Amino acid sequence: MTTVVRTFVHQPERRDTASPAGPVRTFIPDPAQAPAVIPGVRRLRGISRDEAFNMGGAxxxxxxxxxxxxxxxxxxxxxxxxxxxxxxxxxxxxxxxxSFSETRPVVVDKVMSVLLFTAAATAILVLGSVIIFVLLRGRAALVHTNFYTQDMSATGPSEPLTSGGIKHAIIGTLVIMTGAIAISVPLGLTCAVFLTETRSKLGRPVRTIVDAMTALPSIVAGLFIFATWVLIFGFERSGLAASMAVSIMMLPIIIRSGDVVLRLVPGNLREASAALGAPTWRTVWHVVVPTARSGLTTSVILGVARGVGETAPVLLTSGFAAGLNLNPSKNPMVSLPLAAFVFVRSPQAEMIARGFATAAVLMVLVLVLFTLARVVGGHPAGQLNRRQAARLTRRSQRDVIRFNKKVQSA
Amino acid sequence: MGRIDVTAVATTTIPVSTQAPPTQARNLDSKQDMGDKVFRIGTSASGVAVLALMAAVGVFLSVQAAQALSKSGFSFITTSDWQPDRNHFGIAAVIAGTVTIALVAVVVALPLSMGTALFITEVAPPRFRSLLIALVDLMAAVPSVVYGLWGLFLFQGWVISLSRWISTWFGWIPIFKVTGADPHGAVTNSTVFTASAFIAGLVVALMVVPIQCSVMREVFSQVPLGEREGAFALGSTRWGMIRAVSLPFGQGGIIGGTMLGLGRALGETIAVVLIISPRFDINFHVLEAGGNSVSSLIALRYSEASGFGLSALMAAGLALFIMTLGVNFVASIFIARSRSGASSEA
Known part of the structure; x- marks a missing residue:
């Protein structure tokens, strides 16, 4: 039982109805008689009328x-x-x-607050403008179903939007990203585990190098794969080469955010596991990684969102193709960003419209991936949602039954 | 399981050692089982692989670039033309262009990202905070080709009038000078302002903002509560607190984040290729049409290059690689040495 007891210091008259005898200073205020707004208390939040007039007038x-x-x-x-x-x-x-009513520090404070707000608003407005502009300009081609079901092999640059599409780029992106995920996710997550779970002397240099890798220009990653895979090993420019180049761009993101997420796993979980006699690998596999699962998923999705949008590496290692190519080890394979890039460089209005539509598809894909990352990783490590908590409870109930059976049979 | 005999009188005895004390300290290293050995080797291998990958990028680019570099020698740095077939090529112009674009980007992005970071940590109501963070992160996830399209087809039209205004009133400052623009003419042909380093820099700035902002936000959110409240208790306004506590505390993060953004701006490719029209002379007039960058040079000349030309492009790529790596290392040193960065290093 908690009763809210409020004392009104500013009220001189005593209304101690609860106990008429004795000096009682605390009482439960009668809501009917209590003033709606306590006079003399400064408003701490919201915008005062003065401020609103100042802003509006200005x-x-x-x-x-x-x-x-x-x-x-x-x-x-x-x-x-x-x-x-x-x-x-x-x-x-x-x-x-x-400045008519306030002192100088307050004037500076208010003007700076407006400036800070402007900075944030500018960033958000630009983001909104980019998204809306690309969607609007892409609408012309996006409404035709053939845009998703055909490729450009049989379509000339000046043919109307009812012919041709980006099926090859969508499938190409899927194939290239599958390859890139297959390379970068195991390597990246293992490296993140290496950075957090082993006390190795190598950890420091690896972390520094990974930091440096985040700013590796994407064109350099493309050049590197071209220099080794194509020029030195003599393979063809292909979707596989593009996968490798893109995975170089994804690696540092997965490692860095994976590292951050794993570090958030409470140390006492690791210690509890070690105290029960589990070796390090068991601790990592059964305690640390499951605890950080949602965060690790987020880091992978963020890496994928970055990789999907990379244009330059695909341009260098795979190149543009007008038709569908399903074989990742042979012939150029085009991805969505590269297709958008190539389309808009054409002088034809139809091709530019296709380019915008391709960019819009790519952007929607990135938006979906990003939202997914926020939904999956929206809670801190080890915190379960209701379904996960229920599943965990069921599992420990099963364990209890199993233990009891063992004890009874013994 | 023996029950304790309560009738017995419990006395505490100090055990008398019958053995001689050990002459050597006990070995405290725990013995690793097979699984742990495999785990250790496996994870270390991934770390080594990442190190090797970065080393390989440098080594293989150098190997491929050697042919061109040995032929051009020192003139590779001083020449601004790019004609590998006539053995007359160098990175002077493209490096200058890259730096110009990156500097424009950082100069524009720095106040924007710092303001956004401060707004998120200090001003915004707590319930909007995570939404704002998500939006800024989303800015980083939007592909650069999308920014490029926006910059080329929408933003350029807006900026040209601003470019014209700056060149008219501030044309006397060398970097804002535009040759071919007549400040007193009623209508100057707008083509002298299109495809300039200024526009490219502005678009790149938008890509740099989220990177800088996330580093700065991280740093500002670590400002010790005690110092923050101390400033307020002494009667400081919010901005006074930011100036006296947040900014000095976050200095290292601000510098480091700015340089991290600079590294990203140096390497940006596709947006720059889309916007800028390439030219091969050293040009610091940012408002003037045309410019160049190392990455756009590679992207544009790559398809027609073969043999020696490719080697020359590899050399340019190597120069870009070294430049961004250098900027990044300086940035990470700043972040790690700052007061606020000390805790982030595990």
């Missing part, structure tokens, strides 16, 4: 000034110019307005 002023001045400030024109001018005037007017 915005209105900025808008009218830039409407008036626009075109006067020499050749500044266009949407971006208008927005920038309005924003500059807004900041100035806003600062002046607050």
């Amino acid at each position: 915005a209105l002023c900025a808008l009218s000034v830039s409407l008036l001045l626009f075109g006067q400030i020499a050749p500044l024109s266009g949407v971006l110019g208008f927005v920038l001018l309005t924003y500059a005037v807004f900041l100035l007017v806003y600062a002046v307005l607050i």
